[in-house]
Amino acid sequence: MIVHKKDNVATALYDLVVGDRVTLMGPGKPGVITASQPIPFGHKIALIAIAKDEAIVKYGEVIGRATQRITPGIHVHIHNVESLRGRGDVPE
Amino acid sequence: MLSGYSRTNGEMGARNHVAIIPTAGCVNDFIRKIEQNVPGTVPILHHQGCAQLKPDLEQVTQILIGLGINPNVAAVLVVSLGCESIVPQDVVDGITSSGKPVALLSLQEEGGYTKALRKGIDVASRMCVEANAQERKSFSLEDLVLGIKCGASDTTSGLVANPVIGVVVDRVIDAGGTVIFGETTEIIGAEHILAKRAVNQRVAKRVYEVVERMEAKAKALGVDMRGSQPTGGNIRGGLTSIEEKSLGAIVKGGSRPLQGVLEYGERPTGKGLYFMDSPGMEIVYLTGPAAGGVQALLFSTGLGAPQGFPLYPVVKVCGNERTGNHLAEHIDVDVSPVLRGEETLEEAGNRLFTELVQVVSGKKTKAETLGFDSTVDIYTWGSFI
Numbered sequence: 281m282i283v284h285k286k287d288n289v290a291t292a293l294y295d296l297v298v299g300d301r302v303t304l305m306g307p308g309k310p311g312v313i314t315a316s317q318p319i320p321f322g323h324k325i326a327l328i329a330i331a332k333d334e335a336i337v338k339y340g341e342v343i344g345r346a347t348q349r350i351t352p353g354i355h356v357h358i359h360n361v362e363s364l365r366g367r368g369d370v371p372e
Numbered sequence: 373m374l375s376g377y378s379r380t381n382g383e384m385g386a387r388n389h390v391a392i393i394p395t396a397g398c399v400n401d402f403i404r405k406i407e408q409n410v411p412g413t414v415p416i417l418h419h420q421g422c423a424q425l426k427p428d429l430e431q432v433t434q435i436l437i438g439l440g441i442n443p444n445v446a447a448v449l450v451v452s453l454g455c456e457s458i459v460p461q462d463v464v465d466g467i468t469s470s471g472k473p474v475a476l477l478s479l480q481e482e483g484g485y486t487k488a489l490r491k492g493i494d495v496a497s498r499m500c501v502e503a504n505a506q507e508r509k510s511f512s513l514e515d516l517v518l519g520i521k522c523g524a525s526d527t528t529s530g531l532v533a534n535p536v537i538g539v540v541v542d543r544v545i546d547a548g549g550t551v552i553f554g555e556t557t558e559i560i561g562a563e564h565i566l567a568k569r570a571v572n573q574r575v576a577k578r579v580y581e582v583v584e585r586m587e588a589k590a591k592a593l594g595v596d597m598r599g600s601q602p603t604g605g606n607i608r609g610g611l612t613s614i615e616e617k618s619l620g621a622i623v624k625g626g627s628r629p630l631q632g633v634l635e636y637g638e639r640p641t642g643k644g645l646y647f648m649d650s651p652g653m654e655i656v657y658l659t660g661p662a663a664g665g666v667q668a669l670l671f672s673t674g675l676g677a678p679q680g681f682p683l684y685p686v687v688k689v690c691g692n693e694r695t696g697n698h699l700a701e702h703i704d705v706d707v708s709p710v711l712r713g714e715e716t717l718e719e720a721g722n723r724l725f726t727e728l729v730q731v732v733s734g735k736k737t738k739a740e741t742l743g744f745d746s747t748v749d750i751y752t753w754g755s756f757i
Contacts, residue, residue, distance in 0.1 A: 291531065321694075339619040343615040343619065344612060362613075363598055365614050366614050368592065369595050370596075
């Protein structure tokens with residue numbers, strides 16, 4: 281499911297296995313995406329290629345930054361995204 | 373539309389509790405004995421009241437007064453140890469100002485457990501008899517102060533449970549009611565969206581101020597707050613960052629203008645939508661709106677949060693089909709049909725609204741039925757010293 285038309289990720293509404301070609305639900309004519317990695321229910325799948333340090337967009341807003349290059353269809357989560365807020369570990 | 377107990381100050385009670393409020397956690401075991409001997413009393417088993425810095429003693433005092441004043445409370449027995457830092461008479465005076473019956477008992481003054489218990493049972497029983505004689509009267513949505521929260525969230529929270537709550541929130545506000553939402557940590561990353569809905573610049577500024585204050589707290593120990601917020605459970609459920617969690621969280625606040633930003637435990641000065649500065653942690657969060665006058669609360673959960681609150685009913689709303697089935701005894705309203713396309717958001721909103729009206733008017737929630745509603749504590753600025 282895609283929440284907003286600006287989003288570059290969608291959320292899996294059921295567990296996806298590699299090769300699953302799913303029809304997207306969301307605003308406008310969202311189309312299809314093929315999972316190139318397993319995506320658990322509730323987790324995000326990349327809709328397009330996202331460069332390192334580029335913004336991850338969901339709800340039409342920035343939810344974090346890619347820590348590595350992201351290709352369409354892969355699992356997008358804490359292993360390749362970092363948050364920009366609440367970072368007591370990073371100097372101002 | 374609603375049926376509730378009428379307080380002397382005209383406010384509506386969704387419940388009619390005789391509360392036992394300790395002024396220090398040291399007497400909690402004692403007040404549990406009163407509760408066991410007088411069915412129908414509700415102990416507030418917080419752990420605060422002593423060896424805390426002045427601002428926290430003041431905060432705790434105000435919260436205890438707020439809990440006593442809550443319209444769901446018929447009468448209050450305040451129990452003191454006798455040597456705590458909080459001044460019990462301050463709490464008594466504060467609650468008395470609402471017009472409801474208040475009594476004070478001190479364990480040390482009475483001479484220990486056995487003597488104090490006899491007196492406590494006597495006072496509490498008389499309060500219960502009086503409360504049980506009261507009958508519900510008619511009220512309208514204008515008399516409702518509704519709380520909302522999300523807890524044990526996963527991605528379905530932001531996709532369906534929170535939007536459904538948002539539908540009900542808009543409806544309550546349009547009918548002249550009041551809604552309090554909070555969890556300052558969970559608007560980090562979405563505060564600009566909330567600030568835009570503020571009725572004036574001052575309120576918008578307050579939104580940014582409370583977020584900055586909470587984020588500073590999160591950064592104070594020099595670590596990345598991920599894993600704490602979002603929690604491990606949130607992360608397993610698919611939420612990657614606090615921004616993502618917040619964007620899904622604010623949806624439960626509906627779309628109406630933000631009238632004001634309250635401090636933790638503060639009462640709104642008018643009707644409409646208010647934001648209360650508070651942490652996301654369930655156990656201390658729920659106490660804030662209680663002191664703010666909330667009579668019932670809608671709580672969205674993805675992974676299944678079971679707890680309620682001693683003084684008001686907590687309605688659990690879930691958009692995760694698996695949780696709705698697996699943990700059905702803790703979920704009041706399952707809105708997962710929306711995700712399956714079997715129901716629209718509005719239809720689910722109507723279902724939830726109907727449930728809310730019934731719960732306010734007397735229907736017990738799952739948490740109330742299971743008795744899963746005794747855990748409570750109070751948010752403070754500092755630690756114990």
